[in-house]
Amino acid sequence: MPTAGRLAAATAFFIYGWYIALAASPFFLEGIAPGYLIPLSIGIAVLCGWMVVGSRAGRGYVAAVGHGLTGAFAYSLWMIFLMSFEDMIARSLRRLYDGPMEALVGVFDLMLQLGNDLFDINLILSVAIGGIVCALFAEYFAKRYP
Structure with missing residues (x-):
């Protein structure tokens, strides 16, 4: 069932997937990422936002940090x-x-x-912190518009 938390999580993870795809592009051979990287990244991110983070939104901000890390891990x-x-x-x-x-x-x-090949501390921190920020964003909307 669509809720504000799910919609907010899917929207935030849309931007998150796009950003992570662009951030990961230089780590591929010769700095050329596969052509399907950005659409695949956005699609997987939206699904993880909707199903993993959005379905758990509304349980508190402390729990949202864990949900964001779970969503980032599932996405990765x-x-x-x-x-x-x-x-x-x-x-x-x-x-x-x-x-x-x-x-x-x-x-x-x-x-x-x-x-x-993708093991880089900056990329790992971007994935983890981005997942947490997206989950906090979804939590805000889940609390504000139940």
């Missing part, structure tokens, strides 16, 4: 997984894997590799 995990999955599909179409099981295991290897 889904982004790394989906980008690795897309890379695995591209590699499997070039027949770099011997079978489907090797390709499925390859997703997790690619996740570790991508996570290692």
Whole structure:
């Protein structure tokens, strides 16, 4: 059911996803991010805002900090997984894997590799602090417009 908290969280996470995609762009090979990075980031961020943070909005500002960190973690995990999955599909179409099981295991290897490539303290702080700010924004609207 749509609520003010869910709408505020989805809106805040829309901006959050766009910002994080732009902040993560220099960490890719040769500084060129994949073309699908910004739309995927915005879509995943809006879903995490609506489903993870927005559904829990209205429980207090202290809880909102935890909800923001949960939303940021869910966003990060889904982004790394989906980008690795897309890379695995591209590699499997070039027949770099011997079978489907090797390709499925390859997703997790690619996740570790991508996570290692994106491991930067500034990016991690941007993701965490942005998630907290978005959750506090959603909490404000959930309390103000129940």
